[in-house]
Amino acid sequence: MSQVEQLKTDVKNQLHQAVISAGLAAEEEMPDIIIETPKDKSHGDFATNLAMQLARVAKKAPRAIAEDITAHLDQEAASIDAVDIAGPGFINFFMKTDYLSDIIQTVLDAPEHYGRSNAGEGKKVQVEFVSANPTGTLHLGHARGAAVGDSLCNLLDKAGYDVSREYYINDAGNQIDNLTLSLEARYLQAVGAEAEMPEDGYQGKDIIGFADEIVSTYGERFREAEVEKRRAFFRDYGLKRELDKLKADLEDFRVTFDEWFSETSLYDENKIQPVLDELKANGETYEADGATWFRSTSYGDDKDRVLIKNDGTYTYLTPDIAYHKDKLNRGFEELINIWGADHHGYIPRMSAAVQALGYDKEQLTVQIIQMVNLFENGEKVKMSKRTGNAVTMRELMDEVGIDATRYFFAMRAAETHLDFDLDLAKSESNENPVYYVQYAHARICSMLRQAEEKGFSVDRKADLSPLTSEKDQDLMKKIGEYPETVADAAAKHAPHRLTNYVYDLAQTLHSFYNAEKVLTEDQTLTKARLALVEACRITLADALRVVGVEAPERM
RNA sequence: GUCCCAGUAGCUCAGCUGGAUAGAGCAACAGCCUUCUAAGCUGUGGGUCGCAGGUUCGAGUCCUGCCUGGGACGCCA
Numbered sequence: 021m022s023q024v025e026q027l028k029t030d031v032k033n034q035l036h037q038a039v040i041s042a043g044l045a046a047e048e049e050m051p052d053i054i055i056e057t058p059k060d061k062s063h064g065d066f067a068t069n070l071a072m073q074l075a076r077v078a079k080k081a082p083r084a085i086a087e088d089i090t091a092h093l094d095q096e097a098a099s100i101d102a103v104d105i106a107g108p109g110f111i112n113f114f115m116k117t118d119y120l121s122d123i124i125q126t127v128l129d130a131p132e133h134y135g136r137s138n139a140g141e142g143k144k145v146q147v148e149f150v151s152a153n154p155t156g157t158l159h160l161g162h163a164r165g166a167a168v169g170d171s172l173c174n175l176l177d178k179a180g181y182d183v184s185r186e187y188y189i190n191d192a193g194n195q196i197d198n199l200t201l202s203l204e205a206r207y208l209q210a211v212g213a214e215a216e217m218p219e220d221g222y223q224g225k226d227i228i229g230f231a232d233e234i235v236s237t238y239g240e241r242f243r244e245a246e247v248e249k250r251r252a253f254f255r256d257y258g259l260k261r262e263l264d265k266l267k268a269d270l271e272d273f274r275v276t277f278d279e280w281f282s283e284t285s286l287y288d289e290n291k292i293q294p295v296l297d298e299l300k301a302n303g304e305t306y307e308a309d310g311a312t313w314f315r316s317t318s319y320g321d322d323k324d325r326v327l328i329k330n331d332g333t334y335t336y337l338t339p340d341i342a343y344h345k346d347k348l349n350r351g352f353e354e355l356i357n358i359w360g361a362d363h364h365g366y367i368p369r370m371s372a373a374v375q376a377l378g379y380d381k382e383q384l385t386v387q388i389i390q391m392v393n394l395f396e397n398g399e400k401v402k403m404s405k406r407t408g409n410a411v412t413m414r415e416l417m418d419e420v421g422i423d424a425t426r427y428f429f430a431m432r433a434a435e436t437h438l439d440f441d442l443d444l445a446k447s448e449s450n451e452n453p454v455y456y457v458q459y460a461h462a463r464i465c466s467m468l469r470q471a472e473e474k475g476f477s478v479d480r481k482a483d484l485s486p487l488t489s490e491k492d493q494d495l496m497k498k499i500g501e502y503p504e505t506v507a508d509a510a511a512k513h514a515p516h517r518l519t520n521y522v523y524d525l526a527q528t529l530h531s532f533y534n535a536e537k538v539l540t541e542d543q544t545l546t547k548a549r550l551a552l553v554e555a556c557r558i559t560l561a562d563a564l565r566v567v568g569v570e571a572p573e574r575m
Numbered sequence: 576g577u578c579c580c581a582g583u584a585g586c587u588c589a590g591c592u593g594g595a596u597a598g599a600g601c602a603a604c605a606g607c608c609u610u611c612u613a614a615g616c617u618g619u620g621g622g623u624c625g626c627a628g629g630u631u632c633g634a635g636u637c638c639u640g641c642c643u644g645g646g647a648c649g650c651c652a
Contacts, residue, residue, distance in 0.1 A: 054592070069594055075632065082632075107595040108632070153652075193652060311650055322578065322648080329650040336652045364579055365647035390580070391645075432588070435580060437645065439587065444601080448614070451601060459614050467611050508591070520589060523599080534607090534616040575614065 022137070022503035023122045028055040028066065030098045031113060035070055038092040044078045044085060051077075057501075064104060064112030065497075071109040082109025120496040121484035127499065127555035128480045135562055139507035140181030144351055147173050149358035150270065151188040154262040155199045156224050158269050160392045161360050163413040164438065167429035167568065168389060169358045170275040171515035174566040179510035184352070185277045187266075188343060191259055192283040193336060198222060199262070200255040206231035207254065211240045224409075230261050269414055273422060274568050286339045286346070295342040295377070296327065304376045314341075319372035319381075341373040348379055356513065357386045358434075364388050387513055388435050396442040420445045426568040427454040431519045453523055457564065458572055460526035464557040465573040467538050471550055474539065478554045482547040491532040495552060498528040499559050506566075515567070522563040529556050 021029070032053045039045050051073040058067045071086035078085050086105040095103065102114040127134045149169030152162050169185070176183040190196075201218040208215030210231045217223070234242070234257060242250045263280070270276070286292050296312075299305050304315050310330030314337070317324055327338045347355055355374075359366070367386045374384045394401045394411060401411070416425050424445040431453070432438050444451055468478065487496065501521065509517040538549040561571040 052592080054594095056591085056594085058595080059598080060595075063595070067595085069633095072594075072632070110595060190652070195652060309650080313650095326650045331650080333650090335650065361580080361646055363647085363652095367579085388580075388646095436588085437581065441587075441601095444587090452614080453600070455614050456600090459612080463612060463615080470611055512591080514591095516589085517591085520599085527599090530615055531617090533611080534613095537611065539611050575612080 022500070023119050023126060024500045024504060027099060027115060027119055031055055031066060031068075031100065034094050034098040034100075035068065035089065037094065038089045039070070039074070042088040042092040044074055044080075044088055049077045058112065063106060063110070065115040066113045067110050068113075069110060071105075071111060075109075085109065086111050117488075117493065120493055120500065121487065123496055123500040124484055124487075124552055124555045127558055128478075128551060131558045134558060135502045135506045136178050136180070137503055137507050138180040139511065140176060140179045143181050143353050144184070145176055145181045145354045145356060146184045146186055146347055146350075146352040147176070147356045147358065148186045148188055148347075150266075150275075151190070152266065153190045153195050154259055154266060155195050155222055156262075157226065158266065158413040159410045160394065160413065160416065160440075161389065163273065163416055163425065164392050164429045164434075165358050165360065165389045166270060166273055166275045166413070167426045168387070168434045168515055171426075171430045171518070171567050172356070172358075172387075172510075172513055174568070175506060175510040175515055175518065178566060179507045181510065184279065186279040186281055186347075187277045189263065189280055189282045189284075192287060192339065196255065196259065199227075199258045200251050202227050203230055203234075203254045203258040204251060207234055207242060210235045211243050213243060226262075226265065227258070230258060233261075269417075273413065273417060274426065281343070283339055283343070286342050291346055292334065292339055292342040295345050296338070299327075299341075299376060302376065302378075314369070314373065314376070316369045316372035316376075319368075319375045321368040321372045325369050337369060337373070340370065341377075344370065344374055344384070345377055348374075348377075348383065353383065355384045357384070359386055359388055361388055361390050385513065390435055390437045392429075392438045392440050394440050394442055401442070423458070423569045424452065424454045427457075427519060430515045430567045433514065433516050453519075454569065455575070457522050457526040457560065458569070459575055460529045461557060461560045461564070461571045462573060462575040463533060464529070464553045464560075467553060468550070468557070471539055471546070476539075476546060476550060478550050479547050480551070482551040483544060484548050484551060486542075486545045486548045487552055489536055491535045492549075492552065495528050495532045495556060498525050499555055502559050502563070518563055518566055522560060522567065525556070525560060525563070529553075529560070 032055055035053050036050065039050065040047070051070070053068060053070055055066050055068050058064060071082040071089060074085050075082045083105060086109050090103050090105065090111060093100070093103065095101075098113075099116045099119060100113050101116045104112040104114070106112055147169055150158070150162055150166050152158055158166075173183050173185050198218060198220060199222060202221040205215040205217045205221065206227050210228075234254075242253065267280075296305070299314060304318070305327065306313050306315060311326045312328035313324045314327050315324050325337055326335050327341075328334060344355065357370075364386075370386070371381060371384055375381055420428075420442065428440055428445050429438070445454075448455060471477070487493070502525075505517060505521045509515060509521075536549070538546065538553055540546050540549075564571045
């Protein structure tokens with residue numbers, strides 16, 4: 021537990037005692053005691069609305085209740101320096117300040133550990149994200165999903181969840197047949213044969229490239245080959261090359277997966293039929309119009325869904341249900357799927373399926389990634405200038421840079437529409453929040469370098485008592501908020517809270533920097549401040565790492 | 576038509592489990608570099624929180640209806 025959480029717990033416990041001994045409420049009437057951090061510093065380090073919550077139970081005015089509570093409160097036991105009753109009945113707590121230096125001490129004692137918690141209690145969570153079809157290039161929306169998904173996983177990991185990252189490869193359906201036929205057509209064209217692209221074929225240049233590769237490696241041998249064999253080869257070849265490309269793009273975007281799960285493997289390992297049997301045995305299916313239906317309306321879907329079409333083949337849903345069953349069989353207690361906005365209508369049926377298989381509704385969470393609109397020169401850009409197609413993730417990385425792209429995508433709540441300002445993301449200026457945060461880190465590194473030249477080094481045992489100025493304390497407090505921010509952002513699946521935090525922390529550092537000098541004639545003060553900025557640097561670097569952004573030592 | 580998401584300052588967005596005077600950044604205006612990085616700091620102005628009801632000590636936050644924008648509504652994936 022972090023210092024701040026420990027303090028809050030102490031205050032909570034003492035408040036609980038005070039309420040009992042003041043006779044304001046019995047144990048079973050006790051509300052959840054909420055300790056919040058006021059926005060306004062004059063309202064103390066912490067505050068509680070407990071007196072207002074008790075108004076009904078105690079049948080007294082909140083301010084009078086607050087008087088009773090504070091009169092019975094053991095301030096010493098909760099490290100409280102002073103209390104104040106304010107507004108409609110808030111109790112404000114001004115804490116003894118030594119907890120602030122404890123924060124810095126904790127960071128310095130175990131830098132790589134700071135912010136880590138056991139909030140998740142080792143719960144096995146699986147996050148499935150990106151999962152774009154292996155038939156083309158990753159685009160804007162995929163990039164956002166990748167950034168949000170990866171940061172979320174980093175967060176969950178830090179907050180004590182046992183997290184696994186997975187990519188579901190749709191390598192079994194029509195789209196793969198389409199890929200195969202498209203590649204075949206391109207190959208035949210490349211060797212000068214008559215061939216037409218299939219209807220709805222993949223027009224991308226990458227397919228032409230693969231065809232050329234095949235020609236240069238294998239020559240024209242497939243020209244007269246048996247169609248079935250030829251197609252099997254093209255299928256495997258095309259799939260492998262598409263996957264290589266996806267992996268490379270994602271890796272360059274600093275996103276890696278623990279598992280690349282093949283849809284085809286569900287067929288190969290006979291994992292679909294047993295799930296169908298199970299649903300049938302549970303009475304969740306019926307036959308109608310020559311098809312097999314899943315009675316998803318029993319679990320809140322607005323209509324039933326076809327599992328087996330009247331031509332005998334599965335719909336997309338069927339293997340996907342088997343896939344989710346497989347995930348749960350692998351021991352994951354919670355599944356998080358990160359899907360594009362165009363899939364949100366699919367949520368109720370997947371949720372229904374999980375429930376129909378006997379699992380708890382809460383075990384599946386679907387996080388929707390809303391659409392991204394690119395803006396340049398104040399105008400919406402839909403298409404890439406170079407290719408005329410939708411803007412790809414690769415283009416975005418090349419043009420904007422990975423740091424800015426990752427930061428911008430992580431910066432906003434995932435389920436909100438995002439306007440991505442290309443000019444802002446590209447600008448190396450004060451307007452760009454990424455550089456603002458990175459600059460804070462580089463600035464500290466610069467101070468540490470100069471300290472070293474002057475014979476100072478960061479002393480983990482430095483006396484921190486000289487850190488008494490307002491800016492010193494602001495910075496210590498902000499650093500102290502990190503563990504809770506991480507745990508909270510993880511629990512709420514909200515990586516954007518971390519970018520908000522890291523921006524705040526950078527701002528607090530810059531403000532500190534302009535008000536106080538670190539390298540001074542006063543050795544004791546210098547050592548204390550070096551310890552402080554080092555703790556800040558560690559926190560900045562770690563938060564940036566979670567977001568997927570580098571922390572440069574110079575800018 | 577049904578369902579989902581969004582609507583907060585001129586623009587882009589935060590706003591935790593319902594709490595104190597609704598906050599940042601950008602843009603506008605006024606200051607701060609002989610001093611550790613000015614990619615920085617300090618200050619000023621700017622709001623019927625889409626609209627209307629309701630719940631309660633208290634609503635941007637919860638409930639109902641409506642308006643606007645986006646999306647989804649297939650035996651496609």
